[in-house]
Amino acid sequence: MSTLSPQSPDDQGLRAMSEDGSFRVIAINATTTARGVLEAQQAGSEIAPRLAELATATVLLRLAMSPDYRLQTVLKHPEHGSIVADSHPDGVTRALIQQERDNTISLGPKTLLSVHRDTYTGKLHQGIVETLEGYGLGESIAGYLKQSEQIHSVVGLRTLFDDQGQLTYAGGFLVQLLPDAHVDTLAAVTERLEQTGTQKVFEVGSFENEGILKAVFEEVPYRILGEDLFRFGCNCSEERILGALATLSPAERAELAASNEPIEIGCDYCNVTYSIDPATLG
Known part of the structure; x- marks a missing residue:
């Protein structure tokens, strides 16, 4: 008999919506989950930031698109291999490195982002886009949502490592247009995010979910919709x-x-x- 598959303590996400129903925001702190992924994969220093980032993005996408279903993302480069992240509706999240040696996976036309998710009809939906050179993974995720799902979004992702190469923070947020959007409200928020940059939001929010929500909404009234828990783990047995x-x-x-x-x-x-x-x- 083996030991049970590892289960880490829960990380947390918060969902909120503007009072006028224009847009919603999801903020997550995935630090413990990403640490579990990096440890299980024995990730080298080159690939570790990208792997932690993809694991965080996968949880964020599942909560936004299919919280009750499984969602998987793949970043694939023709020369540097691929990385896979997998998030399940019970919150269990894992990832896998598929490359011969420690290489980061740079973003650009050569690197494809694919998203696989179960749908409410029971079918598997798959979308594939080229990643954006010169931008972060968050911008490529937003590009996928716009191209494949016709959803306008702003996505911010952030990972921090200390001098010893240990992950100290992994988190992200997603701002998403809703069907009943008030154009003026949404325009004000997206313009501010574009001017200040998504990375600044993490610092203004002190890398805390509630702080990030406040930094995104700023003066726009909003309400908390709910909390989501997730963790590193595996469904093998x-x-x-x-x-x-x-x-x-x-x-x-x-x-x-x-x-x-x-x-x-x-x-x-x-x-x-x-x-x-x-x-x-x-």
Whole structure:
């Protein structure tokens, strides 16, 4: 038997909406979740900031687009490999590095961002866009929402590391136009964000969710809609491993069952290794 898949303490997100129904804002602090991802993936110093950023963005997108369904994002570069982040409706979030050596994944036309999510109809929706060179991942996420979902948004993402390369903060916010938008209200907010820059919002808000909401809304009246909890973790289990092994041919299962040694199978997402008794395959 293996140990259980790791579960980290909960991180928090806050959802709010302007009183006039023009737009909503989601702010999240994903620091503990991102730390769990980096530790499980043993991320090198080059890829760690991008991986933490993508994990944060994936939670933010799930809360905005499909809070009751799974959402997965992939950043893929033809030479530097890819990274995957995966967030589930129960809040469990994980990520995976798929590259031969420690390389950051730069943004630009070569790097594609794909978003995969379940929909209310039970179908899988997939959208793919080129990332934007010279901008942050937040701008590429906003570009995806506009191109693939026809939703006007402003997205800010921020990660901070100390001198030892340890993650000290990972967070993000999303400002999204609503159907009943009052043009003047929205224009005032988006113009201010463009002038001050999304990164300034984190500093003004002291890197706290409530502070970030206040910094975005500023003088616009708003109300808190709810809180969301999420964490690093994995949905792998010994039962799932056994289920996968059950799909092998009878000959392959018999060969494994004949072994006198436990079958060691690891999860690439959480780095947990399962030790399977060969007798269970007979």
